[in-house]
Amino acid sequence: MVADLYCPACERTYAAGADEPWRCSCGSPLELAERPLPEGPPPAFDELDTRRGLWSFSEFLPIEPAVTLGEGFTPLVEAPGWDAQFKLEYVFPTGSFKDRGATTVLSRAAELGIERVLEDSSGNAGAAIATYAARAGIDAEVYVPASATASKLAAIERAGGEVVRVEGSREAVTEACIEVVEAGEGWYASHAWNPAFFAGTQTVAFEIAAQRDWHVPDAVVLPLGHGTLFLGAYRGFRALLEAGWTDSLPRLLGAQAAGYAPIAEALHDDSERGENDVADGVRIRDPVRGREIRGAIEETNGDAIAIGEADTERELDRLHRAGFYTEPTCAVAPAALRQYRERGVLDAADDVVVPLTGSGLKADPG
Numbered sequence: 001m002v003a004d005l006y007c008p009a010c011e012r013t014y015a016a017g018a019d020e021p022w023r024c025s026c027g028s029p030l031e032l033a034e035r036p037l038p039e040g041p042p043p044a045f046d047e048l049d050t051r052r053g054l055w056s057f058s059e060f061l062p063i064e065p066a067v068t069l070g071e072g073f074t075p076l077v078e079a080p081g082w083d084a085q086f087k088l089e090y091v092f093p094t095g096s097f098k099d100r101g102a103t104t105v106l107s108r109a110a111e112l113g114i115e116r117v118l119e120d121s122s123g124n125a126g127a128a129i130a131t132y133a134a135r136a137g138i139d140a141e142v143y144v145p146a147s148a149t150a151s152k153l154a155a156i157e158r159a160g161g162e163v164v165r166v167e168g169s170r171e172a173v174t175e176a177c178i179e180v181v182e183a184g185e186g187w188y189a190s191h192a193w194n195p196a197f198f199a200g201t202q203t204v205a206f207e208i209a210a211q212r213d214w215h216v217p218d219a220v221v222l223p224l225g226h227g228t229l230f231l232g233a234y235r236g237f238r239a240l241l242e243a244g245w246t247d248s249l250p251r252l253l254g255a256q257a258a259g260y261a262p263i264a265e266a267l268h269d270d271s272e273r274g275e276n277d278v279a280d281g282v283r284i285r286d287p288v289r290g291r292e293i294r295g296a297i298e299e300t301n302g303d304a305i306a307i308g309e310a311d312t313e314r315e316l317d318r319l320h321r322a323g324f325y326t327e328p329t330c331a332v333a334p335a336a337l338r339q340y341r342e343r344g345v346l347d348a349a350d351d352v353v354v355p356l357t358g359s360g361l362k363a364d365p366g
Helices: 050-060 099-112 124-136 150-158 170-182 195-201 203-211 228-243 262-267 290-299 309-321 328-342
Strands: 076-079 084-088 116-120 139-145 162-166 219-223 251-257 303-307 352-356
Touching: 050 099, 050 203, 050 228, 076 203, 084 203, 084 328, 099 116, 099 124, 099 195, 099 228, 116 124, 116 170, 124 139, 124 150, 139 150, 139 170, 150 162, 162 170, 195 203, 195 228, 203 228, 219 228, 219 328, 228 251, 228 290, 251 262, 251 290, 251 328, 262 290, 262 303, 290 303, 303 328, 309 328, 328 352
Parallel strands: 084 352, 116 139, 139 162, 219 251, 219 352, 251 303
Antiparallel strands: 076 084
16 A cells, blocks of 8 residues: 655645645645554565665565666665765666655655656756656656756656756756646655655665664764755664664754755855855755754754865765765765864764765766
């Protein structure tokens, strides 16, 4: 049975179906009404069927794996130059962590009998949604900024997705897409609004814990725009704790782009000035789930800081020279790691994991 939807803000519920709303009537984001947890102790790593990818954690997921490309279990490797471990999320089928959410969103869409999905994206989420929609035999229409990189647009179009270019801000792109959704011309597969997306992104926490024999790190440093991976990690580590598979929550430390850093600016008076237009994947001025992001930071004794353009470019060069061929947005997290240590937020001995979220193959050459 497909999970119903629930609003944590006003406690209203909505029956699952092709005509289900994309948000609550009170304006709040919806959640999946089911939140399953496994019983018993965690399995040894060799007991996990990693051939199923992230779906090997299906006991935590209220969605059946109807649409999959074998995504998940990305490598967790040592990064001595950063005194951290890097989770290589850029080796997913479409080259970004957004595949975690795309497989669960399109699986739910398939369960509901959806024939057309709509998404707005700066590129990576659109490519993931279009690719998994193609896998499912579902039509996809993706709204993107007119300035989106050609490589990301090509990934959408070659999967059969229809690209709609929108002039103006990232917010204008979302508004254009929602207008079409509200007209009843498709199901909103939004990586920011659709709760099924977060069911997928939470699996990053399951994998990190499993790859470390169920020992969580002291901290995880992540890029932070709409918070799809940040909140996914929070939900995943919280679920592991509640299931009794781990015994603590890591500190969640966000890396925002200067000029697009509402969370960091609310926490710090000394936020980086100027605008970081290099990190296009996290240029979000008003994240849909901002309240939940702030709550996750507070609960985990976390933080968020803004990273400038020069620091992003410098860190990107370091990553490439160390063999990590990522796109520019990825560099904000390791750049933030450096600053968190300089600020004393992290000690040199702290055990840290940093996800690298998108492939350099998707970035247009400069």
